[in-house]
Amino acid sequence: xxxxxxxxxxxxxxxxxxxxxxxxxxxxxxxxxxxxxxxxxxxxxxxxxxxxxxxxxxxxxxxxxxxxxxxxxxxxxxxxxxxxxxxxxxxxxxxxxxxxxxxxxxxxxxxxxxxxxxxxxxxxxxxxxxxxxxxxxxxxxxxxxxxxxxxxxxxxxxxxxxxxxxxxxxxxxxxxxxxxxxxxxxxxxxxxxxxxxxxxxxxxxxxxxxxxxxxxxxxxxxxxxxxxxxxxxxxxxxxxxxxxxxxxxxxxxxxxxxxxxxxxxxxxxxxxxxxxxxxxxxxxxxxxxxxxxxxxxxxxxxxxxxxxxxxxxxxxxxxxxxxxxxxxxxxxxxxxxxxxxxxxxxxxxxxxxxxxxxxxxxxxxxxxxxxxxxxxxxxxxxxxxxxxxxxxxxxxxxxxxxxxxxxxxxxxxxxxxxxxxxxxxxxxxxxxxxxxxxxxxxxxxxxxxxxxxxxxxxxxxxxxxxxxxxxxxxxxxxxxxxxxxxxxxxxxxxxxxxxxxxxxxxxxxxxxxxxxxxxxxxxxxxxxxxxxxxxxxxxxxxxxxxxxxxxxxxxxxxxxxxxxxxxxxxxxxxxxxxxxxxxxxxxxxxxxxxxxxxxxxxxxxxxxxxxxxxxxxxxxxxxxxxxxxxxxxxxxxxxxxxxxxxxxxxxxxxxxxxxxxxxxxxxxxxxxxxxxxxxxxxxxxxxxxxxxxxxxxxxxxxxxxxxxxxxxxxxxxxxxxxxxxxxxxxxxxxxxxxxxxxxxxxxxxxxxxxxxxxxxxxxxxxxxxxxxxxxxxxxxxxxxxxxxxxxxxxxxxxxxxxxxxxxxxxxxxxxxxxxxxxxxxxxxxxxxxxxxxxxxxxxxxxxxxxxxxxxxxxxxxxxxxxxxxxxxxxxxxxxxxxxxxxxxxxxxxxxxxxxxxxxxxxxxxxxxxxxxxxxxxxxxxxxxxxxxxxxxxxxxxxxxx
Numbered sequence: 001x002x003x004x005x006x007x008x009x010x011x012x013x014x015x016x017x018x019x020x021x022x023x024x025x026x027x028x029x030x031x032x033x034x035x036x037x038x039x040x041x042x043x044x045x046x047x048x049x050x051x052x053x054x055x056x057x058x059x060x061x062x063x064x065x066x067x068x069x070x071x072x073x074x075x076x077x078x079x080x081x082x083x084x085x086x087x088x089x090x091x092x093x094x095x096x097x098x099x100x101x102x103x104x105x106x107x108x109x110x111x112x113x114x115x116x117x118x119x120x121x122x123x124x125x126x127x128x129x130x131x132x133x134x135x136x137x138x139x140x141x142x143x144x145x146x147x148x149x150x151x152x153x154x155x156x157x158x159x160x161x162x163x164x165x166x167x168x169x170x171x172x173x174x175x176x177x178x179x180x181x182x183x184x185x186x187x188x189x190x191x192x193x194x195x196x197x198x199x200x201x202x203x204x205x206x207x208x209x210x211x212x213x214x215x216x217x218x219x220x221x222x223x224x225x226x227x228x229x230x231x232x233x234x235x236x237x238x239x240x241x242x243x244x245x246x247x248x249x250x251x252x253x254x255x256x257x258x259x260x261x262x263x264x265x266x267x268x269x270x271x272x273x274x275x276x277x278x279x280x281x282x283x284x285x286x287x288x289x290x291x292x293x294x295x296x297x298x299x300x301x302x303x304x305x306x307x308x309x310x311x312x313x314x315x316x317x318x319x320x321x322x323x324x325x326x327x328x329x330x331x332x333x334x335x336x337x338x339x340x341x342x343x344x345x346x347x348x349x350x351x352x353x354x355x356x357x358x359x360x361x362x363x364x365x366x367x368x369x370x371x372x373x374x375x376x377x378x379x380x381x382x383x384x385x386x387x388x389x390x391x392x393x394x395x396x397x398x399x400x401x402x403x404x405x406x407x408x409x410x411x412x413x414x415x416x417x418x419x420x421x422x423x424x425x426x427x428x429x430x431x432x433x434x435x436x437x438x439x440x441x442x443x444x445x446x447x448x449x450x451x452x453x454x455x456x457x458x459x460x461x462x463x464x465x466x467x468x469x470x471x472x473x474x475x476x477x478x479x480x481x482x483x484x485x486x487x488x489x490x491x492x493x494x495x496x497x498x499x500x501x502x503x504x505x506x507x508x509x510x511x512x513x514x515x516x517x518x519x520x521x522x523x524x525x526x527x528x529x530x531x532x533x534x535x536x537x538x539x540x541x542x543x544x545x546x547x548x549x550x551x552x553x554x555x556x557x558x559x560x561x562x563x564x565x566x567x568x569x570x571x572x573x574x575x576x577x578x579x580x581x582x583x584x585x586x587x588x589x590x591x592x593x594x595x596x597x598x599x600x601x602x603x604x605x606x607x608x609x610x611x612x613x614x615x616x617x618x619x620x621x622x623x624x625x626x627x628x629x630x631x632x633x634x635x636x637x638x639x640x641x642x643x644x645x646x647x648x649x650x651x652x653x654x655x656x657x658x659x660x661x662x663x664x665x666x667x668x669x670x671x672x673x674x675x676x677x678x679x680x681x682x683x684x685x686x687x688x689x690x691x692x693x694x695x696x697x698x699x700x701x702x703x704x705x706x707x708x709x710x711x712x713x714x715x716x717x718x719x720x721x722x723x724x725x726x727x728x729x730x731x732x733x734x735x736x737x738x739x740x741x742x743x744x745x746x747x748x749x750x751x752x753x754x755x756x757x758x759x760x761x762x763x764x765x766x767x768x769x770x771x772x773x774x775x776x777x778x779x780x781x782x783x784x785x786x787x788x789x790x791x792x793x794x795x796x797x798x799x800x801x802x803x804x805x806x807x808x809x810x811x812x813x814x815x816x817x818x819x820x821x822x823x824x825x826x827x828x829x830x831x832x833x834x835x836x837x838x839x840x841x842x843x844x845x846x847x848x849x850x851x852x853x854x855x856x857x858x859x860x861x862x863x864x865x866x867x868x869x870x871x872x873x874x875x876x877x878x879x880x881x882x883x884x885x886x887x888x889x890x891x892x893x894x895x896x897x898x899x900x901x902x903x904x905x906x907x908x909x910x911x912x913x914x915x916x917x918x919x920x921x922x923x924x925x926x927x928x929x930x931x932x933x934x935x936x937x938x939x940x941x942x943x944x945x
Contacts, residue, residue, distance in 0.1 A: 146171040150178035154468035160458075160559070169460035176458050176512065177467050185456070185512070187505040189475040192293070194531035198242070201293030202233065207269035209261035210247065210285040217245045217255030217287070220445050224252050226275035229290050234474040237292040239444040240526075245287030250274045258289050294477065302431045302535045304583040307422040314422065316429045319345040319405040321394055323380070323387070324413050327623045329360045330932035331592050332413050334599070336364075336371075338606065339411075339421045340937050345370050345403045349394060352377040355629045367934060372401075383558040384459045387483075388516040392507075395496045399489075406432065408487045409539075414567075414589035415484075416599060418541070418576055420606055424585045428486070435530065436486035437522050438538035439479055448478060452514040452560055464514065466559035473505060476527045480519030484540045484588075487521065491530050495521070502527055514560055541579055541587040543568050551732040567734055569595040576602065592620045594734055597677055603931075616929045618676045619922070621683070624740070625670040637745030639828040642667045644893045646686045647886070649701030652899040653914065660912035662688035662697065671925045672740045673702070681705060681900060682741050683925050690911070697908065699915075700924050702900040705741070709819040717762055718809065718816035720783070723755035726807060726821040735789040744823050746799035746842045752792040752807055754781075761785040765810040767862055768794055768850070771803025771823075772870040775858050776850035794851070801845035801874060802826075803892065806864075813861050822896045825877070825889055836881055843878040 146167050152158055157177035164170045179185045210216045219241040224231055227250050236244035236254035245253040249271050264286045273281035282288045307314065320339060324332060336346060348371065350358040364371045374397065378390040395408065407428055417424075440447045448454055456467040472478060487495075495503065506524055510516035525534050542565045550563040567589050568576065576587060576598075590599055600617060625634055625642065646664045653660040669685040681704040688697050709724045727737035728744055730751040737753065744750060752766060762783055768776040777794045784790075802825040809817040829838045859865060880888050903918040905926065918924035930936070 148174035152177055156466045156468045160465035160467060165461050172460055173458055173465055173467060180456050180470055186509050187473045190473045190502050190505045192476050192527045193502055193529050194527055196296045196531055198291055198293045198295035200291045203291040205289040207264045207266050208259055208287050208289050209264045210287055211261055216258055216260055217253035219255040220443050222252050223250045227252055227281055228273045228275040228279050231275055233290050233292050238478045240294060240477045242292055242294045244290045244292050247282035247287040248284055249281050300535050302583055305427050305430050307426040313429050314425045316406040316432055317344055317404060318407045318409055319347055319398055321347045321410045323349050324357060325351045325354055326413060327356055328413055329357050333932045333934050337934060337937060338417050341421055345405050348373045352379040353631050355631055356623055356626045381462060381557050382554045383515045383562055384464050385511050385516050386459055388510055388520055395492050406489050408492050410484060415586050416590045418587050418602060419585045433488055434533050434535050435488050435491050435525060436535045436537050436539055438482040439536050440481040444478060456512045457514045458512055464558035479522035479526045482538050483517035484538050485521055486539050537583060539585045541584045548733050565589050567591045567594045568598050570597040573601050593622050595677055596620050614930050620674040621671045621925045623671050627668050636826050636828045637743045637824055640824050640826050641743045642670050642684050644889050645684045645701055645703045647890055649899050649902050653902060656914045660914055661691045663691055664688055698905040699902055700918050701902045702923055703897045704900045706896050706898060711817045713816040716816055720757040720759045721817055722757060724817060724819045725753050726750055730791050745826055746802055746823060755789045756783055756787060758787045766792055767808045769806040769864050770801045772874045773864040773867050775855035778855050778858055796850045797846040799842050802843050808862055822892055827885055827889060839881055840878060
């Protein structure tokens, strides 16, 4: 009932007044007032309606905006997961505006330490910091620092442009996006030159029946919105199938045989094609069948043959192309020892950024003349096009040498032979002229999607950017798999020198492709005249463990989610031995810093028991720092620790003998030392001055870590706990810290590694406590019932306050276990002595809380009361400089490290009796290591020249 009717009803029921004039006036006033009220209410109702409409429209706009923003957020960047076919389908790549490409493995932007003059610094977007959300939308203006030649519409390209760090890279991404959009980047079709191709391409075989429970064409299937017989044939040809069937307007079916259910009348195949209504694309459960022209499929088998067999000889010469990265020089030399023969050749490419490895391996050229360390060096990244360009360059260079090689085999520092090289030589001699590549062995369309072959990528700013989708050329098959290959010289010559349309078109395509070396050689081979010379075997065994290896650990390098194989360990020995009678000659990956026992066991299998008594057989040294490196950046905590180690080592010598008094001068090297696959500390090579004589002496000091892990309630569920330790650079694939010494500074991301035995599943609380008893954060962590290694990475604001940190584990508000770790104050910043301004920023802790809230409520439970003395001392420490700062560092380091011993390069037996020569020790990096010494190889062979 509205206000007006209510007023009318009230007027009619009023009693008859005794004074008509007065009562009439009153009634009129009441009616007029009611009318005004009704009018006002009607107006309110009307505006209320418009108000609700406005709210609804605003809500709809917010929803659409949020949906769009969510669809273009790169935080969960899609992507390639080279996992088993049964795994979940790849997610869609989305969009994010983070400008720094160094995202951590969880997709979050890592915090970078502040530059002391950051307030004065301006960014390329006018000093405004990261772009705001409005910059994400394509209808807004792009950054003014470059000039796109078209309107950039692809959200992937927009994301890449906003995250690229240089103007040149942004411009290149924009240009490629425009060329792709205009159809000028890639050929529409390419010729197929394989003699096995059918001469009946496009032949129509008729209309055939299909069955829902037993499909006629069983290869692969896809719904095409632009379906026509030709488009379906192109799709099936790419997938490598002989026949294509169009069905029910949009459906495209592929297979290598057809007709199992018989013919169907043509009248049942007259449905219009979704891509062209004038063409016919079958009907319901009826297909029009066409030939793709793939022709005959041959898979040549190459069974194992060994040296000394009747079929084999040893005529071929191999060039082993080692593409090397990292710092494991000793393992590279060990690999060379085991594959070396004067009949073959060894071409070494060391990544341009790896100065230490290049310096160490360069002398091998003079030692053995069939070794060449190339001076043209590339900086390659995981998945980048640079690796394919590097291989093509190596091939040109090797073809121009006087080396008469027959086969090109690529290896890395992580490869190792599992059969003698003489067996490989005999095998390739028998199958000479064949090319050995491993195909994906799965559904090709799925491979294309998971590999990202239908996307354009571009490498710049040391990152591989995803720019947007693309259409692969028609007319050819697409193949791919492993990038470890064995290629015959004639095929290599073709790849390098031909100008035919197939190879030039594919080179253009693969310049802008993710992981191009995993597909380029394969696709050229199956479409070229060499298609009859292919063996589906790359001679490699790769240790794939998908659940561990597919952790998206390369997202900071590439806009895709990639996988990596795991290291072999001694538990895999039986598996390796199972390949004894198979034509597999190499396995990967091997890392002696992860497990050297498996490598020693393979050596015993290959070469007998002569190595069992070898000096240093169970020892392994790996360089972490060298003073001559200019490009290799180390975390500031590393040299800070190294300098403290030197001071502590010198002080320990002087305590042992007054004749051993030295003054530290310079850090030269640092090596991690493992014995029997256990970390045994850090070795620091350094220069000191002998105080008595002023002589400069080179000395090495061995530091060993102290452990601080303890179980407080072993009879509880915490009895399952086996290890509790904190470090940085956690490798989720190998479940270890790549910061082997766990040297932590204020700007590092810390991770807790916890190892458990089997038991019941439960949830435990993990509390992080800083040096002044501030509870930085507390998290709940699930412990599974199975034995496992877990990692917990707290999201802490930095810098972390220097000093001794604690991690406590609680269950039902009871502390059950704890460990402590050192965050060292810094004496080094950006590879130079730290300044006073940098000191205060680095050592004062974060501004505000470590996390999003204050966790002081847990003080009583954790028994960490507020301590004013600790806070006062921390404020004093944060201002320490010079010698006071060094003394602070040196007071903390001995709590976590102890001096084991020292040695000298020179003979000081006449001056410092407690020092022995490093070459006479079993632990020094200068002690004998025959397993990684190539000098004995020259005496064994007379190498060719």
